[in-house]
Amino acid sequence: MAHINDHYQKLQAGYLFPEIGRRVRIFEAANADAHVIKLGIGDITLPLVPAVVEAMHAAVDDMGREAYGYGPDNGYAFLTEAIRDNDYRARGVDIDLDEIFLSDGSKQDSGNIQEIFGTDCTLSVTDPSYPVYVDTNVMAGRTGEADTEGYYGGIVYLPATEANGFTPGPPEGRVDLAYLCSPNNPTGAVASRENLQQWVDWARANEAVILFDAAYDAFIQDDSLPHSIYEIEGAKECAIEMRSFSKRAGFTGTRCAYMVVPKAATGKNARGESVSLNTLWGRRHSTKFNGVPYVIQRAAAAAFSEQGATQTAEQVSYYMENARRIREGLSTAGFTVYAGEHAPYIWMKTPQALSSWEFFDQLLEKAKVVGTPGSGFGPSGEGFFRISAFNSHENVDEAIERIRKGFAT
Secondary structure (H helix, E strand, O other): OOOOOHHHHHOOOOOHHHHHHHHHHHHHHHOOOOOOEEOOOOOOOOOOOHHHHHHHHHHHHHHHHOOOOOOOOOOOHHHHHHHHHHHHHHHOOOOOHHHEEEEOOHHHHHHHHHHHOOOOOOEEEEEOOOHHHHHHHHHHOOOOOEOOOOOEOOEEEEEOOOOOOOOOOOOOOOOOEEEEEOOOOOOOOOOOHHHHHHHHHHHHHHOOEEEEEOOOHHHOOOOOOOOOHHHOOOHHHOEEEEEEOOOOOOOOOOOOEEEEOOOOOEEEOOOOOEEEHHHHHHHHHHHHOOOOOHHHHHHHHHOOOHHHHHHHHHHHHHHHHHHHHHHHHHHHOOOOEEEOOOOOEEEEEOHHHOOHHHHHHHHHHHHOEEOEEHHHHOHHHOOEEEEEOOOOHHHHHHHHHHHHHHOOO
């Protein structure tokens, strides 16, 4: 009989969002007439913009005229050049085309990147954090068992709290890999230049690698805040950056993202020799992935066109208006809320000393509204709750009113 990977059995319960879905299905089955408003999972609710749709149609016609088989490993130049010019050169950052690797999602990238590092690497995560960072390292065997509070042995947890503005600094000691996300999922906090400079200085001093998730950079409203870690001096020597079209252009159902792995970033082999992380990832990428479909790459490139950039920015503004309504509406109702200014998420304290899951159940029962329990993102998320701004203005307004009535004191 085949021996399984025992590390999977360290994982706690099921993945967060399927568990939310399970509870909602049970509630809806018992309450068939209920109009449940879902502000939980961070999925888009607006359709693809016209410029993107037109590009997809044209790309399908292209494929009907000539054969488009396997594309370039890193992606077609028409898209990687658009990424370089719009996401980096426009912000004064110099990135080479062969440092950009297209993929089918930042979720996959944040899980797959750990494969090029040794299983003996130590790691840190801000707590709470996107669950994939922790779970994939548990699967790989870099951690011990979880304790009764949910902390895995072998991981350095950096609490993101009210006291530090939900943007902790680097650990006091050294670790090999450090996961950062800004704007942050789930807390919605955005890191300052000073905070990121501390992280980069720490990583260079400790020969660590920062795995920086910038999937929500399009939601940053203050242009003086860093959109990329490469805006920070020295970052290309120690950081890998992940970005996505999922939320900035509505690609959750079409799947396109990319990762930047600078050639200056290195790790050590067993002999203590420096090895290019760009070379390692390029080998892994070409071995295990055959590229994003041509049609999707043309669609992603259209998001950078003049029309596409305007149309997708309007969608981001629509979601950020929802975030404003939720933040101000819940604050006026007496809830303690954070974020929603540079990210499509509101991070709120649970009322009446309820646990995260207790509040989830009561919110569903009393208001027929779905959010995400903060404890699902890590132990320090207990006592907090994430509300997503991905929905219609009408549903958001209705949800706010229901929450006010359901939890009136």
